[in-house]
Amino acid sequence: MLSPTPSASAVAPDAPIVRASGVRKSYDGREILHGIELRLAVGERVALMGPSGSGKTTLLNCLGGVDRIDGGEIELCGQALHRLDRTALAAVRRRWLGTIFQFFHLLPTLTAAENIEFPLQLLGVPRREREARVRELLERVGIAPRAHALPGQLSGGEMQRTAIARALVHRPPVLLADEPTGNLDSASGGRILALLRELSEETRTALLLVTHSAEAAAICHRVLHLRDGAVVAEDVRA
Numbered sequence: 001m002l003s004p005t006p007s008a009s010a011v012a013p014d015a016p017i018v019r020a021s022g023v024r025k026s027y028d029g030r031e032i033l034h035g036i037e038l039r040l041a042v043g044e045r046v047a048l049m050g051p052s053g054s055g056k057t058t059l060l061n062c063l064g065g066v067d068r069i070d071g072g073e074i075e076l077c078g079q080a081l082h083r084l085d086r087t088a089l090a091a092v093r094r095r096w097l098g099t100i101f102q103f104f105h106l107l108p109t110l111t112a113a114e115n116i117e118f119p120l121q122l123l124g125v126p127r128r129e130r131e132a133r134v135r136e137l138l139e140r141v142g143i144a145p146r147a148h149a150l151p152g153q154l155s156g157g158e159m160q161r162t163a164i165a166r167a168l169v170h171r172p173p174v175l176l177a178d179e180p181t182g183n184l185d186s187a188s189g190g191r192i193l194a195l196l197r198e199l200s201e202e203t204r205t206a207l208l209l210v211t212h213s214a215e216a217a218a219i220c221h222r223v224l225h226l227r228d229g230a231v232v233a234e235d236v237r238a
Helices: 056-063 086-096 112-122 127-140 156-168 186-203
Strands: 018-027 030-040 045-049 071-076 097-101 174-178 206-210 222-227 230-236
Touching (some): 056 071, 056 206, 112 156
Parallel strands (some): 045 206, 045 222
Antiparallel strands (some): 018 030
C-alpha cells in the first residue's frame, strides 16, 4: 500500500486544501469564468462537468496555476497562487500538484520508469529514494513488466497508468485530471477510474476531475456542473 500523502503544513486540519473565491478569467476580452466558488477537502474527489465551452478546463488550468486569474482568489495548500511570482508558483506546482492529461503527455524518449522518476529528479530527491518510489508505483499501477518500454511501445491504458504514477510519485496533496479516460476504450477507461479511486483513498490525495463521463463522475464524492463559466448545480454522491 502506498504511503499517505503528507498534508501541507500551512493548511489547518479543517481547512480546504484548494479554495477558489470569486474567480474570473477572460480571453481576448471575453469572460470565460464568472465568479467561480469552489472548495476541495483533503482526500475529497470532485468532478467538474458541463458542455464544451463551459469553462471546465479553464478552471482546472487556473486552479493548477497554469493560467493567471483576472479576479478573485485561489489558494492551494494555504498558498495564494494569484499572489505568487513565476518562480514561487512553479515551486508550488512542482511540489503540491499532480496532473493527469487526456493525451498522456509522456516524454517520448524516456522509458515508463524514467517518465515516472522525472518529477523526483526536478525536486532533487536522492537516487535510492527515487528508485524505491518508482518501483512501488510501477507495481501499484500494474505496469512493472513494461518499466523499460518507451511510450510508443505502450498501449493507451499503459500510457495512462504511467501518467498516473508520474502524477503521484512526488506524493502531492492535490491531483488534477483533465478527461483522463477520454482517449481510452471503455474497458481501459473503467480500469483507470478504479485505479484513481483506489489510489486516492490510499493516499488521501484530493482529486479534481474534469469529465463528460457519468462513469467517471461516479467515483467522486461531489459533482459540480458548469455552464457558461459559472457553477449552476451541485450533486453530492457520498
